[in-house]
Amino acid sequence: MTSFAIVGAGWRAEMFWRLAASLDDLDCVGAVVRTPRTLPVPSYASLAECVEQARPDFIVTAVSWGASPGMIVEAVERGLPVLAETPPAPDADGLRALWAAVGESGLVQVAEQYLLVPSHAARAAAVRLGLIGTPTQVQVSSTHMYHAVSLIRGLLGVGREPVTVRASRTTAPLVDPLTRDGWTDDPDPRPATTTIATLDFGEGRSGVYDFTANQWHNQLRFRRLLVRGTHGELRDDEVVRLAAPRTVIRSPLVRRQTGYDLDLDGFDTDTITLGGEVLYRNPYPGRRWSDEEIAIATLLDATAAWVRGTAPAPYPLADGAHDHLIALAIEEAADTDRTVTTAAEDWA
Numbered sequence: 001m002t003s004f005a006i007v008g009a010g011w012r013a014e015m016f017w018r019l020a021a022s023l024d025d026l027d028c029v030g031a032v033v034r035t036p037r038t039l040p041v042p043s044y045a046s047l048a049e050c051v052e053q054a055r056p057d058f059i060v061t062a063v064s065w066g067a068s069p070g071m072i073v074e075a076v077e078r079g080l081p082v083l084a085e086t087p088p089a090p091d092a093d094g095l096r097a098l099w100a101a102v103g104e105s106g107l108v109q110v111a112e113q114y115l116l117v118p119s120h121a122a123r124a125a126a127v128r129l130g131l132i133g134t135p136t137q138v139q140v141s142s143t144h145m146y147h148a149v150s151l152i153r154g155l156l157g158v159g160r161e162p163v164t165v166r167a168s169r170t171t172a173p174l175v176d177p178l179t180r181d182g183w184t185d186d187p188d189p190r191p192a193t194t195t196i197a198t199l200d201f202g203e204g205r206s207g208v209y210d211f212t213a214n215q216w217h218n219q220l221r222f223r224r225l226l227v228r229g230t231h232g233e234l235r236d237d238e239v240v241r242l243a244a245p246r247t248v249i250r251s252p253l254v255r256r257q258t259g260y261d262l263d264l265d266g267f268d269t270d271t272i273t274l275g276g277e278v279l280y281r282n283p284y285p286g287r288r289w290s291d292e293e294i295a296i297a298t299l300l301d302a303t304a305a306w307v308r309g310t311a312p313a314p315y316p317l318a319d320g321a322h323d324h325l326i327a328l329a330i331e332e333a334a335d336t337d338r339t340v341t342t343a344a345e346d347w348a
Helices: 011-020 047-054 068-077 092-105 118-128 145-156 291-308 317-336
Strands: 002-007 026-032 058-061 082-084 108-110 135-141 164-174 190-202 205-212 224-229 232-235 238-244 247-258 268-274 277-281
Touching (some): 026 047, 058 068, 068 082, 068 092, 092 317, 118 224, 118 232, 118 277, 118 291, 135 145, 145 205, 145 224, 145 317, 190 317
Parallel strands (some): 082 108
Antiparallel strands (some): 190 205
16 A cells, blocks of 8 residues: 655645545545645644654645745655645746755646546547647647646647747637536626637747637637647547558548436546547446546556556656646737747756
8 A cells, every 4th residue: 555645735635635535456545734724634734744644655735836846846845756746836936946956856746637547548548549640739629737737748749848839828708607616597608818829849840829718617608629740639538640651541530428318337438439449448337537636646656656666757847847847938929929948957
């Protein structure tokens, strides 16, 4: 059994300890909180107290952007592996300082789960199979900043090289019926800002970032993902490709979701397939989890396996830092209406 403690007690922290309760080989042994409160796991006033009494194998930090670097450094100084919520530091200087402090330790992973979401994992598998040839461009319109950058870099297969960013913002009226707090019951359009950016990774590889405020929750905006390759492209849940000379075919990615109609197995994700190829299989059948829950549980399990020395690092600090550096460049380019090129950083 591998154990972890979590720093924080917000909605994100709650998801980690709740999912861990359903995982066979993982145990959340406590939470470090500033204000005493009743939690489903033991609470501790400091990381020192938690480490001394609970003896976790690793730490998950789920605190504010500003507080995160200090907690990461403290955990590493105690020799503890860390899974740090995104982003690991709030700004470019903070990312560089954090890397200087703990980068060489090899003890820090970043809780970037988007490539583990079943639909994205299936798309990534299709790209890795070479169905569309070599990927050359990824367009993402669904999530923001470092999450979108992670999807673009992961599906494109690029590393931590400098990136040239151009961006702009527009504002237009949009009804916003749903937020994290629930339905707004407000039928009136309000100003909503859209940021669109192009990312040039060099050697013919590029990304397009398109995000409208509250797009995570606002169901009046489609989530769109496109991967263009040398021999075809993947659009959301469909692939078009050159299968043979003079033979262009279109194939759907099909999710088998149990629990519909007369399927009495209960609501659950089973597989995502393309023709006869299984691109994704749910590793947690019977849990009835959402895609987000499946992704976070997968990340937790992968981190535990890395801590035990039985699996590679799931998402190293270098990648999390690079994702956020590019996200900051997007914001800077949109704010200044100037082209921004990221530097070659130490973590590259």
